Amino acid sequence: MRVVIAGAGFGGLELAALLSAELGEAADVVLIDKSAEFVFGFSKLDVMFGRTTAQHVAHRYADVVRPGIRFVQSTIRALDPVAKRVNTDDDTFDADIMVVALGADVDPSATPGLVDEFYTVAGAFAMRDVLARFAGGHVVIGVTSTPFKCPPAPSETALLMHDFLDQKGLRDSSHVSLVMPLGTPIPPSPDASQAILAAFAEHGIDWHPGQSVRSFDADRRVAILSGGEELPCDLFLGVPLHRAPAVVLESGMAVDGWIPVNRLTLETEFPDVFAVGDVTSVGTPKAGVFAEGQAGVVAAQIVARVRGSQTARTYDGRGICYLEFGRDLVAKVDVTFLGGQAPAGFLRGPSAELLADKTAFGSDRIRRWFNRSWTPLGT
Numbered sequence: 001m002r003v004v005i006a007g008a009g010f011g012g013l014e015l016a017a018l019l020s021a022e023l024g025e026a027a028d029v030v031l032i033d034k035s036a037e038f039v040f041g042f043s044k045l046d047v048m049f050g051r052t053t054a055q056h057v058a059h060r061y062a063d064v065v066r067p068g069i070r071f072v073q074s075t076i077r078a079l080d081p082v083a084k085r086v087n088t089d090d091d092t093f094d095a096d097i098m099v100v101a102l103g104a105d106v107d108p109s110a111t112p113g114l115v116d117e118f119y120t121v122a123g124a125f126a127m128r129d130v131l132a133r134f135a136g137g138h139v140v141i142g143v144t145s146t147p148f149k150c151p152p153a154p155s156e157t158a159l160l161m162h163d164f165l166d167q168k169g170l171r172d173s174s175h176v177s178l179v180m181p182l183g184t185p186i187p188p189s190p191d192a193s194q195a196i197l198a199a200f201a202e203h204g205i206d207w208h209p210g211q212s213v214r215s216f217d218a219d220r221r222v223a224i225l226s227g228g229e230e231l232p233c234d235l236f237l238g239v240p241l242h243r244a245p246a247v248v249l250e251s252g253m254a255v256d257g258w259i260p261v262n263r264l265t266l267e268t269e270f271p272d273v274f275a276v277g278d279v280t281s282v283g284t285p286k287a288g289v290f291a292e293g294q295a296g297v298v299a300a301q302i303v304a305r306v307r308g309s310q311t312a313r314t315y316d317g318r319g320i321c322y323l324e325f326g327r328d329l330v331a332k333v334d335v336t337f338l339g340g341q342a343p344a345g346f347l348r349g350p351s352a353e354l355l356a357d358k359t360a361f362g363s364d365r366i367r368r369w370f371n372r373s374w375t376p377l378g379t
């Protein structure tokens, strides 16, 4: 049974690793990505703030040497969910089971004046040099629309920015503002939101909830908010508009911009076609931990089919998020999104011990996916 996985991010890598671990050489898996390397979302912040190097956080797909897995580096140009066919720049792949794990793209051009974004690998790595040159002033971290990946990330960015400026002796001459369309930093977890708001208050970070950044005027050096308010802005770190990759939108699989799936099995409306992660509208936030949990459910179904058995495993909507509070303090939120119920999230920390937990989270995945040892903040 040939499984073609479109996209080797959090969801695609987890699915490929699970299929290989369960089926070995019996897994006939083609894993396709346009990139040569995988980078964790949180590593973007680590590089941007100079806590590690770009080279250290890039994991080469060429190192995915697992029984039954073939990695192909090529750009996917067309997905046919009826024929279960994937066309790339170099080849065509026919699948018995097709899994779309292509994530969410960002579109900075949708926000007038948005130049400096930190949500792509290239944008975050370039921001490191911008920050290295920054001499202090008004910093605005601004979300431009919903949905956006990793809802806690802009809050973490504000707290890490405080630390960064403090360490460079620029905090007294700087002002940090965070603009977010959400009403609280992490809506499913009031405890986590309260802890973040307390840290903002302690560090003098201005919090603008329920608003987005509509545009940035570089000449007047102001960020213009959705409500019309203008914030002085010498450095704008934008979270751009998110949308499904064009190849997904052109495939006819998307409804209202994202791929609808059965929220228990991750099956799309097309037989033997699944979708996992940010590209779906499954109802969990766009974050790697949820893509990973969904990949586990799809893996269980594929393994059962290969073995001619059945699985009762369904998606539980659970994920664990780590939150950087700066000064090497990390908190952990355990959150579950169940259909028809208000999501519930529980907070531990922030504490120095949980930094070790987060380190283990990253190290464990790189060991399972790339078969090598790694620590997120090494060099």
Ligand SMILES: Cc1cc2nc3c(=O)[nH]c(=O)nc-3n(C[C@H](O)[C@H](O)[C@H](O)COP(=O)(O)OP(=O)(O)OC[C@H]3O[C@@H](n4cnc5c(N)ncnc54)[C@H](O)[C@@H]3O)c2cc1C
Residues within 6 Å of the ligand: 006, 007, 008, 009, 010, 011, 012, 032, 033, 034, 035, 040, 041, 042, 043, 044, 045, 074, 075, 076, 077, 101, 102, 103, 104, 118, 119, 120, 149, 150, 153, 245, 247, 276, 277, 278, 279, 286, 287, 288, 289, 290, 291, 321, 322
């Ligand atoms: C600053 C920041 C911090 C974050 N921190 C965290 C965190 O701490 N914890 C967490 O869980 N999540 C975090 N995230 C979110 C996380 O990175 C994403 O939600 C997660 O990677 C989604 O997984 P995915 O498999 O759905 O998609 P992705 O991991 O985005 O993978 C999609 C893959 O598809 C490939 N692709 C796209 N189009 C094509 C094409 N046409 N042809 C070929 N390949 C293509 C891409 O190259 C990519 O490798 C963070 C994100 C950001 C931006």
